[in-house]
Amino acid sequence: MSDLPKTAMDTKARRDAVRARLDELGADALLVTKLVNVRYLTGFSGSNGQLIVGAEDVFFTDSRYEEQSRHQVPDCRREIFDSRSGWDRIAPELGAASKIGIEAHHMTVASAGRLRDALGDGRDLVETESVVEKQRLVKDAAEIERLRRACAIGDAGFTEILGRLREGMTEVELAAELEGAMRRAGSEGLSFDTIVAFGESAAEPHHEPTVRALRRGDVVKLDFGATFEGYHSDMTRTIAFGDPGDEMRAVYDAVRAGQQAGVEAVKEGATSGEVDAASRAPLKAAGYDYGHATGHGCGLEVHEAPTVRTSGADILAAGMTVTVEPGIYLPGLGGVRIEDLLAVTADGFDVLTTSPKELIVV
Numbered sequence: 001m002s003d004l005p006k007t008a009m010d011t012k013a014r015r016d017a018v019r020a021r022l023d024e025l026g027a028d029a030l031l032v033t034k035l036v037n038v039r040y041l042t043g044f045s046g047s048n049g050q051l052i053v054g055a056e057d058v059f060f061t062d063s064r065y066e067e068q069s070r071h072q073v074p075d076c077r078r079e080i081f082d083s084r085s086g087w088d089r090i091a092p093e094l095g096a097a098s099k100i101g102i103e104a105h106h107m108t109v110a111s112a113g114r115l116r117d118a119l120g121d122g123r124d125l126v127e128t129e130s131v132v133e134k135q136r137l138v139k140d141a142a143e144i145e146r147l148r149r150a151c152a153i154g155d156a157g158f159t160e161i162l163g164r165l166r167e168g169m170t171e172v173e174l175a176a177e178l179e180g181a182m183r184r185a186g187s188e189g190l191s192f193d194t195i196v197a198f199g200e201s202a203a204e205p206h207h208e209p210t211v212r213a214l215r216r217g218d219v220v221k222l223d224f225g226a227t228f229e230g231y232h233s234d235m236t237r238t239i240a241f242g243d244p245g246d247e248m249r250a251v252y253d254a255v256r257a258g259q260q261a262g263v264e265a266v267k268e269g270a271t272s273g274e275v276d277a278a279s280r281a282p283l284k285a286a287g288y289d290y291g292h293a294t295g296h297g298c299g300l301e302v303h304e305a306p307t308v309r310t311s312g313a314d315i316l317a318a319g320m321t322v323t324v325e326p327g328i329y330l331p332g333l334g335g336v337r338i339e340d341l342l343a344v345t346a347d348g349f350d351v352l353t354t355s356p357k358e359l360i361v362v
Contacts, residue, residue, distance in 0.1 A: 017135060028098055032103060035047070061081075102115070104127035139299060139319045149186075160185075217244060221334075223236040238337060248333070248336070255326055263351065269317075276308050294324060294325060321344070
């Protein structure tokens with residue numbers, strides 16, 4: 001059991017904030033079907049859950065989660081149903097609501113059609129987009145602490161595998177070592193599929209680990225994340241297995257300068273585009289650039305708003321999180337990316353990932 005508080009803003013307060021927007025949305029109730037949003041509003045971590053936020057909050061799941069939901073969702077009316085009954089079981093619980101908000105960015109057209117059939121005449125679906133996601137943008141203190149714990153697990157995993165690199169091991173083997181190290185440090189699971197890239201493979205921004213064997217002189221790019229109580233970390237470090245040569249050292253220095261410039265640009269009131277521009281400037285001065293965004297938010301999902309990209313207009317606020325992850329990729333030679341996860345604070349930023357960023361040669 002975690003020693004952290006459930007949340008600084010409890011789940012009922014989160015649902016009340018959604019309820020307060022129903023008139024603005026033109027809906028009598030909001031049907032929440034995206035699981036990560038259900039978790040945010042209730043605390044439920046299972047694989048099947050739906051929530052009505054309206055005159056009454058009603059949570060639905062199947063019999064596999066009856067006991068789990070009893071503990072995790074104590075402050076909603078809970079309905080346990082046979083999942084085969086689908087919308088026919090949920091529709092009657094909407095009570096007098098005639099305008100039902102749905103998460104249009106998540107619900108499929110087929111599901112919406114079946115829901116309309118179950119509701120019958122006299123009721124309409126109201127398409128909404130990212131209502132809960134916008135609320136999730138600013139994290140409370142307990143959420144930031146969970147992210148910090150997830151990052152600490154990732155840091156511990158990285159530290160552990162530094163002593164395990166050996167000539168001839170494969171990318172797949174190192175990925176397994178890193179994932180096991182994070183598990184031993186307390187990770188519930190992976191934020192995403194671990195990226196391990198040796199030598200020329202590091203020129204692929206999202207390389208999938210293979211049986212390519214580690215050789216002296218290779219750079220080793222590691223992009224990985226842990227989870228703690230549902231919250232995701234994300235970190236990239238590039239190290240060298242033996243001397244990587246002058247060109248790759250120069251590339252590393254350029255990325256390191258760009259990454260630090262991006263970190264220092266993170267502050268309340270800055271735009272995501274300003275952070276992106278600050279991170280790219282030292283790379284461009286050295287004759288490089290990269291094709292991907294500079295970063296993204298992290299929370300209950302590993303990729304959340306805001307997106308840190310060229311001309312990004314999102315305005316950073318205290319409590320938001322962003323990654324800063326510039327890279328240089330040279331086909332046939334290798335690549336370097338360095339990434340941290342930061343929380344925006346009232347007076348700047350808090351770097352949640354703490355592993356060293358100077359070039360490590362093992």
